[in-house]
Every structure is written in C-alpha cells, then in structure tokens.
Amino acid sequence: MIQFEKFVLKNGLTVLLHHDQSTPMVVVNTLYDVGARDESEEKTGFAHLFEHLMFGGSVNIPDFDGPLQNAGGESNAFTSNDITNYYDILPKENIETALWLESDRMLSLAFTDKSLEIQRQVVIEEFKQRYLNQPYGDVWLQLRPLAYRVHPYKWATIGKELEHIEQATMKDVRAFFEKHYGPANAILCIAGNFDQEKIKEQVEKYYGDIPTSLKPARILPKEPVQSEYRVLEIRRNVPVNAFYFAFKMQERRDPAFYITDVLSDAMGREKSSLFYIRLKKELKLVSDISAYITGSIDDGLLIVSGKLSENVDFEEFEKEFWKTIEEIKAEKMSEEEMTKLLNKIRTSKEFQEQGLLNRAMNLCNFELLGDANGINEELGLYSLITAKDIETMASLILNKENCSLLKVKSEL
Amino acid sequence: MTLNRTKAPETQNIKSIEFVKPHVFDINEAVKLYWMREVPNETARLDLYFNAGSIRGKIGIASFVNGLLLSGTSDKTSTEINHQLDLLGGFHESGITNEGAVFSLYGLRENFPALIRVLKDAIAGLAFHEDEVIELIASRKQKYLVNLKKTSYLAQRGFQEKLFASSEFYSRTIDESTYEDVTPQELKRFFQKYYLNGLTKVTLVGNFHPDFTDEVIDTFGTWAIDQSPKFEESASNETGEFHIEKEDALQTTLRVGRIMFNKNHPDFIDFQILNTLLGDYFGSRLMTNLREDKGYTYGIGAMTSEFHNFGYFLIATEVGKENRQNALNEIKKEIDRLQNELVPIEELDLVRNYLLGQLLKSADGPYSMLDLYLNVEEQNCDLTFYNEFIERIQEIEPKRIQELAKTYLNWKDFSIVSAG
Numbered sequence: 001m002i003q004f005e006k007f008v009l010k011n012g013l014t015v016l017l018h019h020d021q022s023t024p025m026v027v028v029n030t031l032y033d034v035g036a037r038d039e040s041e042e043k044t045g046f047a048h049l050f051e052h053l054m055f056g057g058s059v060n061i062p063d064f065d066g067p068l069q070n071a072g073g074e075s076n077a078f079t080s081n082d083i084t085n086y087y088d089i090l091p092k093e094n095i096e097t098a099l100w101l102e103s104d105r106m107l108s109l110a111f112t113d114k115s116l117e118i119q120r121q122v123v124i125e126e127f128k129q130r131y132l133n134q135p136y137g138d139v140w141l142q143l144r145p146l147a148y149r150v151h152p153y154k155w156a157t158i159g160k161e162l163e164h165i166e167q168a169t170m171k172d173v174r175a176f177f178e179k180h181y182g183p184a185n186a187i188l189c190i191a192g193n194f195d196q197e198k199i200k201e202q203v204e205k206y207y208g209d210i211p212t213s214l215k216p217a218r219i220l221p222k223e224p225v226q227s228e229y230r231v232l233e234i235r236r237n238v239p240v241n242a243f244y245f246a247f248k249m250q251e252r253r254d255p256a257f258y259i260t261d262v263l264s265d266a267m268g269r270e271k272s273s274l275f276y277i278r279l280k281k282e283l284k285l286v287s288d289i290s291a292y293i294t295g296s297i298d299d300g301l302l303i304v305s306g307k308l309s310e311n312v313d314f315e316e317f318e319k320e321f322w323k324t325i326e327e328i329k330a331e332k333m334s335e336e337e338m339t340k341l342l343n344k345i346r347t348s349k350e351f352q353e354q355g356l357l358n359r360a361m362n363l364c365n366f367e368l369l370g371d372a373n374g375i376n377e378e379l380g381l382y383s384l385i386t387a388k389d390i391e392t393m394a395s396l397i398l399n400k401e402n403c404s405l406l407k408v409k410s411e412l
Numbered sequence: 413m414t415l416n417r418t419k420a421p422e423t424q425n426i427k428s429i430e431f432v433k434p435h436v437f438d439i440n441e442a443v444k445l446y447w448m449r450e451v452p453n454e455t456a457r458l459d460l461y462f463n464a465g466s467i468r469g470k471i472g473i474a475s476f477v478n479g480l481l482l483s484g485t486s487d488k489t490s491t492e493i494n495h496q497l498d499l500l501g502g503f504h505e506s507g508i509t510n511e512g513a514v515f516s517l518y519g520l521r522e523n524f525p526a527l528i529r530v531l532k533d534a535i536a537g538l539a540f541h542e543d544e545v546i547e548l549i550a551s552r553k554q555k556y557l558v559n560l561k562k563t564s565y566l567a568q569r570g571f572q573e574k575l576f577a578s579s580e581f582y583s584r585t586i587d588e589s590t591y592e593d594v595t596p597q598e599l600k601r602f603f604q605k606y607y608l609n610g611l612t613k614v615t616l617v618g619n620f621h622p623d624f625t626d627e628v629i630d631t632f633g634t635w636a637i638d639q640s641p642k643f644e645e646s647a648s649n650e651t652g653e654f655h656i657e658k659e660d661a662l663q664t665t666l667r668v669g670r671i672m673f674n675k676n677h678p679d680f681i682d683f684q685i686l687n688t689l690l691g692d693y694f695g696s697r698l699m700t701n702l703r704e705d706k707g708y709t710y711g712i713g714a715m716t717s718e719f720h721n722f723g724y725f726l727i728a729t730e731v732g733k734e735n736r737q738n739a740l741n742e743i744k745k746e747i748d749r750l751q752n753e754l755v756p757i758e759e760l761d762l763v764r765n766y767l768l769g770q771l772l773k774s775a776d777g778p779y780s781m782l783d784l785y786l787n788v789e790e791q792n793c794d795l796t797f798y799n800e801f802i803e804r805i806q807e808i809e810p811k812r813i814q815e816l817a818k819t820y821l822n823w824k825d826f827s828i829v830s831a832g
Contacts, residue, residue, distance in 0.1 A: 022452055023776050060417035065695050070762045071423045072769020091769050096421035121707025129710050129730050133663045135561040239557035272495035287551040343501030347520050354453050
C-alpha cells in the first residue's frame with residue numbers, strides 16, 4: 001500500500017505527497033498534461049523539443065542544472081505521446097532547491113534564441129541516433145500512421161519529419177508554453193524523506209504565487225473503428241526480416257484495458273508464452289517474438305513483434321501466426337496459466353514500486369487518469385480477471401480487420 | 413513577504429554517508445555468500461557469479477553457454493523450466509563480461525525457496541540438447557548481423573581490439589566464423605569447468621529467515637571454485653586514430669580512451685573527480701561544449717571501468733557524420749584546457765556537491781548498497797574506500813586536477829576509434 005496525501009493549490013496545481021523515511025533522498029516529480037498528441041499535424045515533435053528547452057533557464061534563474069547539481073541533485077525528463085514528465089532527485093536537506101527551480105520554470109521561461117538553435121540541433125541528432133541511424137529504427141515512424149489514420153498518435157513524439165523541428169520558431173515555443181505549462185495542467189508529486197511539518201508551507205512558498213491558469217481543453221479526433229486488414233511492406237538495408245502486428249485496443253481508462261494487458265502477456269511476454277512456444281520452439285519460424293501493449297491514454301495498440309528465422313518467408317509465417325491466433329480464441333486458458341500471469345504481474349509491481357522515483361511517477365500517472373489511489377487498486381483489478389474474460393477479449397480484438405501489419409523486408 | 417526568486421535557497425553539504433555492509437558467509441576459502449537482509453518490501457534477488465567470462469575458452473563459447481543455462485535437462489525442456497519459473501512469478505537474466513558471468517534471479521520472498529530449487533535443477537542437469545544449441549546459435553548469429561549495421565557496435569568492437577591490444581583474450585572479437593562448428597561437446601566441457609566448478613560469488617537480497625542462507629549455500633555451494641581465479645595483471649592499448657567506414661551512416665560513433673588503473677591505485681579516486689568534471693554529469697565540460705554549445709550530439713560522456721587488476725578510461729559519443737573531426741577537435745580542446753588552466757573553484761565545488769549527492773543516492777536501499785559494496789569487494793578493497801572517497805572529494809584542489817590531467821589525459825596515449 002502506497003500512502004499519499006493530495007491537495008490542490010488555489011492556482012489549480014495538484015500536489016501529491018508520499019513520505020518515505022527510509023531514504024536520504026527526495027524526488028520532485030512534475031507531470032505536465034501535454035504530449036505529442038496535443039501537437040498540430042504541421043508542427044510535430046514540438047512537445048519533445050519543448051522539453052529540451054525547459055532546461056534552458058527560466059524567468060529568474062539563468063541556468064537550471066547548475067544549482068541542482070550544486071545541491072547534490074540530478075534531473076531528467078521524457079516526453080511521450082500523452083505526457084511530459086520532469087524529475088529531480090536530490091538529498092532531502094536540499095529539497096527547496098528543486099522546488100525553487102521547478103516552480104520558476106512553471107512561472108515563466110526565458111530561453112534565448114541560441115538555446116532554441118542549439119536544442120533544435122541536439123534534437124535532430126537525437127532523431128538520427130534513435131530513429132535513422134539504427135537498423136529497424138524507423139519502424140514506429142512507419143507503424144503509427146498505418147495503425148492510426150486520424151488520431152494524433154499517428155506521429156511519434158520525436159516528430160513526423162526533421163523539417164518540423166527545423167522550422168520551429170520562438171513564437172511557436174512561447175505559445176506552447178502559454179497554453180500547456182500552467183499550474184492547472186500539472187501534477188506535482190514530492191516523494192521521499194521530506195519534513196512532514198514543513199512541506200506544505202514549502203510548496204505554498206514556491207508555487208502559491210504562480211498565477212492561476214485554465215486547463216486547456218483537449219478535443220482530439222476519435223480514431224474510427226478499423227474495418228480492414230492493413231499491410232505495409234517496407235524494404236530496408238537490414239539482414240533479417242522483421243514483423244510488427246498492431247491490434248487496436250481500449251483506451252487506458254477502460255476497465256477492459258487490464259484484460260487486454262493480461263492477454264498480451266499470455267501471448268508473448270515470456271519464454272513460456274503461447275506465441276513463443278508455438279512459433280519459435282515448435283515451428284521454428286521466428287528467432288524472436290514478443291507481445292506487449294503501448295499503454296497509451298487514448299485507444300492503444302497491442303503489438304506482436306519479432307524476427308523471422310533464416311529461410312522462412314512471410315507467407316508461411318503469417319499463415320501459422322493467424323492459425324495460432326484462432327487457437328488462442330478457441331481454447332480457454334487453464335487456471336494454472338492464469339495464476340502464472342498474475343504472479344508475474346505481482347512480482348513486477350513489487351519491484352517497480354521499490355524505487356522512489358517510480359512511485360512518484362506512477363502516483364502522478366494515476367492522478368492524471370483520475371485518482372492517484374489507482375496505484376493501490378491496480379493489483380485487485382488484475383486479480384479479478386478470469387480465463388473467460390481473456391477468451392472473450394481475444395475474440396473481440398485479435399482479428400484481421402482490427403490489425404495493421406508492418407513487414408520490414410531485408411534488401412540484402 | 414514576497415519571495416526573492418533570483419536567490420537560490422541555502423543548501424547543505426553532505427558530511428558523511430552511512431554505508432551498510434552485507435552479512436558475509438564463507439562457502440569455502442575462495443567463495444563467499446553476501447546477504448543484504450534489511451529489505452523494506454517483499455522483493456528478493458539472487459545472483460550467481462561464475463568464472464566464465466569471455467576471456468575463458470574458445471571465442472564465443474562463454475557467451476553461448478551463458479545463453480543456454482536454462483535450455484533443458486534430461487527430463488525437462490527449456491519451456492518446462494521457464495514455465496515453472498514463471499508460475500512462481502520469477503524473472504531472470506544472465507550475461508557475461510570479460511572476466512565473469514552472472515545469472516540473476518528475481519522474485520517475491522515467499523516464492524524464493526521454490527525458485528532456487530527450479531534453478532538448481534535446471535543448471536545442474538543442463539543437457540545441451542542439440543536443437544536448443546542450434547536455435548541459440550542461429551539467433552545469436554542474426555543478432556550479430558543486425559549489430560554490424562550499427563555504428564555503435566562497429567566502433568565498440570574496433571575500440572576493444574585497440575584498447576586491449578596487448579592481451580589476446582581481452583581484445584579478441586567475434587566474426588561470422590564464431591557461429592560455425594560449435595559442438596555440444598565443447599559447450600559441455602566449458603560448462604563443466606567454468607560453471608559446475610566455477611562459482612566465484614553468491615549474493616542474496618531479501619528479508620529472509622537466517623536459515624535460508626544455509627539453504628542457498630547447500631543448493632549452490634557444490635559449484636564453488638577451489639581457488640580464486642587468475643586474471644591478466646596488466647594491459648596496454650594501441651595508440652593512434654582508427655576509422656571504420658560505414659557508407660550509409662548518418663552519424664559517426666566515437667570512442668576515445670586508454671588503459672588505466674583500478675581502485676587499488678593511489679590516483680584512482682582523484683581521477684574519478686577529474687573524470688566527472690570532464691564528462692560524467694550533465695553539466696560536464698564535454699556536455700557543455702559539444703551538446704549545449706555546439707549542438708553536435710545528443711549526448712557525450714566520459715567513464716571509467718575496472719577489472720580485477722586494471723581498468724580503462726573512455727569518452728563515448730555519436731555525432732552527425734559531418735562533425736566527426738570537429739567533435740574530436742573539441743574533445744581535445746577540453747582536455748588541453750584541463751591541462752593548461754586551473755579549474756575555477758566554483759566549478760570544482762559544484763562537482764564536489766554533485767558527487768556527494770550521487771554517492772548518497774547510490775548508497776540508498778539494499779540493492780544499490782550491495783552494488784556499491786561489490787564494486788569495492790571485487791578489487792579487494794572494503795567500504796573504507798568510500799569514506800576515503802568522501803574525504804578526497806572534500807579536499808581535492810584545482811592544482812591536483814591539473815596534475816592528473818597532465819599525467820593521464822594525453823592525446824598521444826589514446827586509442828581513438830570512429831565508425832560511420
């Protein structure tokens with residue numbers, strides 16, 4: 001059970017406190033409710049570029065990292081299609097340094113033209129390093145627009161193309177901050193060994209005078225129900241044929257989300273999973289196969305990806321793949337199989353939650369979904385799932401009309 | 413009173429850190445079990461260390477055997493073993509370095525007694541079924557072919573050859589022939605020698621009853637090595653610049669480094685401080701220049717790594733192909749600057765504070781603390797090393813940093829490898 005306390009400041013900032021006296025550290029985690037899905041299609045990659053700029057100094061403090069390092073701390077951030085998350089980890093005695101820095105960049109930014117120019121370059125190198133200069137690096141750039149036709153999940157957080165990053169202007173950047181970086185659009189979690197007597201006063205001191213903001217309305221197009229099997233084959237200078245099946249699944253807040261999560265585990269989380277046994281161990285068609293979900297807030301994807309064995313062609317593999325899918329739909333899972341899946345989930349959750357930063361980030365994530373206490377209810381939801389639920393879910397979503405397949409074919 | 417936001421809050425310096433030693437049990441004269449008992453949750457972890465690193469045996473064999481540890485016994489298939497571990501909610505991973513191999517098992521405390529029995533049976537009875545061997549080698553070969561498409565892999569491989577040039581077994585790298593003519597017999601021989609008689613260390617984290625350590629020792633102790641293994645005493649790198657061309661690359665991977673010492677050397681701690689200043693934190697000289705000023709790269713870092721008897725220093729980055737030479741020039745410029753100018757005291761003070769904060773963090777919790785302990789134990793040091801580290805961080809002066817830069821960071825002593 002993860003204990004926490006929640007309160008909301010007058011300006012709209014949601015604050016979560018999670019006390020843990022066993023650590024000498026404290027984490028200040030700030031989740032902004034903005035991600036790549038909030039970008040316009042002509043200006044993609046912006047939420048992420050902006051994350052870089054958040055380290056370029058704020059209205060009263062020219063340098064973000066220096067003072068934090070000087071306080072023995074470190075900081076980082078990430079952007080997803082749904083959120084942008086910033087965190088600082090530092091010795092508990094110096095918590096005010098993090099509150100000072102984070103609140104000032106929530107108040108107002110003050111980056112320079114140079115910082116925009118440089119971060120643009122840095123992000124372009126990141127784009128190359130992660131997506132273009134790696135074998136199979138561009139698959140998500142290809143798979144997203146295949147699976148999503150309307151919803152902004154059709155582009156990756158890094159952006160649709162380098163040009164969008166190259167064309168970003170200071171005006172765009174300012175407007176983005178104004179719209180998305182107000183206190184009402186943020187969730188702050190302070191976790192660790194803070195002073196319980198003083199903490200609320202400290203939060204009020206640094207965040208209280210930030211002007212009230214309105215939470216921006218989010219009106220995103222709903223992805224229409226897919227009704228045809230989509231297949232895209234691309235040829236790349238890679239040595240091995242690879243496949244990515246993407247099945248549409250529920251949004252994060254749908255109770256059935258958890259069922260699909262367990263279904264994906266049954267299909268391909270481990271070496272004792274259905275696909276691994278059938279397609280790799282028995283039929284030897286693949287050298288590698290796994291299944292997982294994207295876990296996005298809006299309608300997500302259940303992915304089955306892997307690589308073909310040498311001398312196996314796509315046609316033969318696809319035939320057996322769909323045959324296996326039909327078997328999954330037809331056969332109810334045993335009680336033992338269900339126990340196994342739940343045991344794995346319990347272990348991973350226990351390990352995840354032993355990290356202070358993970359706890360802070362998860363509390364923010366659940367608060368964003370509606371209630372931070374979801375972190376304590378999740379395991380109960382998993383344990384209610386029955387074999388029958390899995391069977392029903394398999395029949396509902398594991399269909400060709402609900403699937404997009406990306407094949408990466410070796411040119412060599 | 414309104415808040416003066418331009419003024420940084422007061423900070424406190426870390427004066428001391430509490431380091432926790434694991435409980436230590438002798439398995440035999442050469443092999444010990446280290447146990448971290450105080451765990452505030454239900455997680456548990458077991459690590460088995462073996463004298464089965466890549467320097468042992470024919471090239472590639474160490475890695476194949478490590479990958480086959482759960483591939484089946486005379487009465488159980490690999491799938492059955494994996495199913496049993498999964499049913500108990502267990503996770504596992506294994507891997508090798510130059511000087512050793514490790515198998516790690518994670519799970520909940522309540523399942524651990526059963527988990528270690530499954531693991532013991534799987535490894536003790538490992539049969540090297542032919543189809544499993546063929547399958548593993550085919551999939552490793554595929555991974556190798558994919559790796560050849562990565563500039564980071566090509567540079568790392570080239571760097572390893574130059575860095576350990578003086579030592580045949582540390583410098584050797586795999587090629588396609590490594591995947592041919594591997595027989596179950598030679599895998600078995602390696603396994604017999606380096607696993608069933610090659611256990612060098614066992615670590616356990618978890619809030620167990622003390623009797624459980626006996627059970628762990630009874631279960632795995634029979635594999636304990638008779639005497640501590642020997643490792644290369646020293647190594648030297650081949651200096652100079654080496655480029656590996658990859659036509660279609662968009663970026664060039666750079667690896668710049670040299671053979672150094674390990675924790676037993678009197679300059680080790682001071683060099684760590686220099687290393688941090690140069691390239692081991694976000695505000696480092698290299699990050700500030702190559703990323704935050706020039707925008708050449710997404711990231712650049714300097715690091716040190718250690719073996720039983722020596723170590724090495726490395727600067728690693730990926731830059732746009734057009735900036736390869738510019739990046740090397742800037743790296744050299746930053747090193748020259750450390751040799752020719754004294755580090756400003758504010759910058760050194762910041763590094764002091766940063767390092768102390770990081771050390772505090774790396775002593776937080778039983779898992780981190782065990783890692784910290786093992787880092788010194790392997791090189792025959794003990795936890796007093798960290799107290800000395802704290803003292804040196806607090807005391808080191810700019811002049812000493814400059815002196816070390818002049819002694820150890822000379823461009824002509826480096827192996828400089830680029831791929832792209």
